[in-house]
Amino acid sequence: MHPATLNDRLIKTISHHDLMTQRQNKTIEQEFDKITRLLKNRENFAFVRYGDGEISAISNESFTCNQWQLTAGNSFTEALKEGLITLEGYYVGIPCGCMEKKDGFRAYLRKHHPIDPQWETFASLFCNALHPRTISQVLPLIKSYEIVITANEHIDLSYMEKQGFNVVKHVPITMNAWKDYKKIQSELMHYVRKNKPHGKLFLFCAGPVSNTIIHHLYKENANNIYLDMGSAIDKQLGLQNPDRCHYQWTSWKQLAKCYWEYKDNPLTISCDSHSKTKLERSILRLKAICHRLAGRFTQYIY
Secondary structure (H helix, E strand, C coil): CCHHHCHHHECCCCCHHHHHHHCCCCEHHHHHHHHHHHHHCCCCCEEEECCHHHHHHHCCCCEECCCCEECCCCHHHHHHHHCCCCECCEEEEECCCCCHHHHCHHHHHHHHCCCCHHHEEECCCCCHHHHHHHHHHHHHHHCCCEEEEEEECCCCHHHHHHHCCEEEEEEEECCCHHHHHHHHHHHHHHHHHHHCCCCCEEEEECHHHHHHHHHHHHHHCCCCEEEECCCCCCHHHCCCCCCCHHHCCCCHHHHCCCECCCCCCCCCCCCCCCCCCHHHHHHHHHHHHHHHHHHHHHHHHC
């Protein structure tokens, strides 16, 4: 895709009714395979992730987690909204259907920021039950690229190099980097305009700031891949004590597979906790530990 013609490929606005009638169920495995295939074939695309924090912010609610605190009602939240566009090759990860009855985030997005369904996907592609596949299948593909990474200032570049990462530029960020999003965006846009990169992987492990930058870079130069990995490879970046569920032995969410509109298999363990009793969650934690032990034993055998 040539960057000069990318703006011409912006897909015309589609009515909310038309979008709803086009939607079909998706499976997270198929969507994971799609992104993996694009990486393997070195096909240029962009992938952003709008999770509960980002959507809370754009719907004028503040949000706090261990990694960042986001205050609603400022220029950054307006910049977040700008990333919710329909653009060829620009995949927008949104919350799964598991929590929709509780938070209604998908309904909010589809009413206020409708996107062509073919470019919607799961924000949770790389975590929960798919995290092992992320490490075994996606990570080796990432290492095959020259990488421009926007990530925590404390990532260990020497450690990454020993693992096979080929980092050509690191844009360091601090906690709550969203407060400096204009500065980060300016540095990356300057790099793209000056160097005119081709075939590189722009890797983002930068929280919500990723969503205010990726679409600008992709429209400026579509000859690269722009990939938001979130915290999925924190450990591989050399960050100490990653706290996400997919790193915790006792987290039952390592068994969870998100669904889109509905479960295609009634036995699938969804990622929502509100529909599960304490006893059910305790049983799932025991099952998760057994799952981890079985994985370690298999690695030892082979």
